[in-house]
Amino acid sequence: MHFSQAIDAIARVSPEHFSSLADVLSPELIDECLAHAGVATLRKRRLPLEMVVWSIVGMALFRHIPMAQVVHQLDIVLPGQRPFVAPSAVVQARQRLGVEAVKRVFEQTQDLWHEQTPHPHWCGLRLLGVDGVVWRTPDTPDNQAAFTRTRNAYREASYPQVRMVCQMELTSHLITGAAFDSISTGEVALTTDLIASTPDHSLTLFDRGFYSLGLLHAWQQAGEQRHWLIPLRKGTQYEEIYSLGRQDRLVRLTTSPQARAKWPDLPATLEARLMRRKVKGKEVQILTSMTDPLRFPAADIVDLYSYRWEIELGYREMKQSLLGSRLTLRSRTPDMVRQELWGTLLAYNLIRFQMARMAYSLDSIHPNQLSFHQAAHFIIKALSMLPAVSPGRLPEVMRSMLEMAPSFLLPDRRERSYPRAVRTRPQKYAVRKMPVRLN
Numbered sequence: 001m002h003f004s005q006a007i008d009a010i011a012r013v014s015p016e017h018f019s020s021l022a023d024v025l026s027p028e029l030i031d032e033c034l035a036h037a038g039v040a041t042l043r044k045r046r047l048p049l050e051m052v053v054w055s056i057v058g059m060a061l062f063r064h065i066p067m068a069q070v071v072h073q074l075d076i077v078l079p080g081q082r083p084f085v086a087p088s089a090v091v092q093a094r095q096r097l098g099v100e101a102v103k104r105v106f107e108q109t110q111d112l113w114h115e116q117t118p119h120p121h122w123c124g125l126r127l128l129g130v131d132g133v134v135w136r137t138p139d140t141p142d143n144q145a146a147f148t149r150t151r152n153a154y155r156e157a158s159y160p161q162v163r164m165v166c167q168m169e170l171t172s173h174l175i176t177g178a179a180f181d182s183i184s185t186g187e188v189a190l191t192t193d194l195i196a197s198t199p200d201h202s203l204t205l206f207d208r209g210f211y212s213l214g215l216l217h218a219w220q221q222a223g224e225q226r227h228w229l230i231p232l233r234k235g236t237q238y239e240e241i242y243s244l245g246r247q248d249r250l251v252r253l254t255t256s257p258q259a260r261a262k263w264p265d266l267p268a269t270l271e272a273r274l275m276r277r278k279v280k281g282k283e284v285q286i287l288t289s290m291t292d293p294l295r296f297p298a299a300d301i302v303d304l305y306s307y308r309w310e311i312e313l314g315y316r317e318m319k320q321s322l323l324g325s326r327l328t329l330r331s332r333t334p335d336m337v338r339q340e341l342w343g344t345l346l347a348y349n350l351i352r353f354q355m356a357r358m359a360y361s362l363d364s365i366h367p368n369q370l371s372f373h374q375a376a377h378f379i380i381k382a383l384s385m386l387p388a389v390s391p392g393r394l395p396e397v398m399r400s401m402l403e404m405a406p407s408f409l410l411p412d413r414r415e416r417s418y419p420r421a422v423r424t425r426p427q428k429y430a431v432r433k434m435p436v437r438l439n
Contacts, residue, residue, distance in 0.1 A: 099335055113353045130207075139160065146182065215263075352372075
């Protein structure tokens, strides 16, 4: 039994209150995505493209082993031939597959997984978070030309870098959308690609670095009840319209001519709600599109912003727990880097969806209350053993996965008792400096 077949089989014996994984990881869905990307083929290969999709996911699930071994670990090659596949054959298969097919699989699965997960709501709104992250790529000429490096007056980064912006459902940590490009591309520019995929009746929490009235206005106007929440940028000028309560004001913001030129639909002024509150002796100012004080209490809104940190935890889960804190990605060409990143997001969502199933098998437990490191280790080990499990034992395996959920519960989060500080990491070798340019 192959890995993908085992996934389908275990989904069919899942409890009735969960939807079937076969609906989202079926060969039919993968074939549809391949056809949409224009890479489907009728030729019978040793390593079919639908199985190559699973190898891309395996790159993230089994980060510590070579790519060719991942193929054998998952038993995703066609049976009945020689037991091994050459590493060059895996590379060629990835090149045939391309980027668009893996991206399509991610988009299709995230839509269906979110539909099948009972997300909690706040005041009728789904809680989302948007933030950026940077990935290092291997130092090759192609990656350097495609992604560039960051630099300052003294030195440049050692590796080409990719800037990514993700949108995450904050209670389950499921990724709802992503966009990435060269490190020279700004976060706001990448975030515009997420507007179309944002669901209606949602609240998106932004960091201060995403402050752009054009972006926020486009975000709100793209659908029904698409609200946003962001800290007020220091030095922002505004006009108070009237008071909504103590430390709660309706304000008018004036947009700049440059912003209106970049965003043609942006009006000259915007109305928003500004709330002030002291948190640990420091004044916090929160700006939001939720202007109804009866439906959206001010105290709850300010406290709500602390949940934006969930997306930071999600990035840590991907980089540290899933990818093992590796310095760079695996792929050495730009297209393969993009393919690997979509596969990483797909693998992360796969684990998070399984964790959601575990969490909702318990009473009053959300998926973000489970330890990702422990649950991911258990899920990856279980998935890697599925090809060797007989179909008759799959119900037992499924029950054991759900029964392990209580052991992954995290303790209550403690308040920080010491100030946050950054410590320098000891360097074994000298840091490469930029060459001195003589005029």
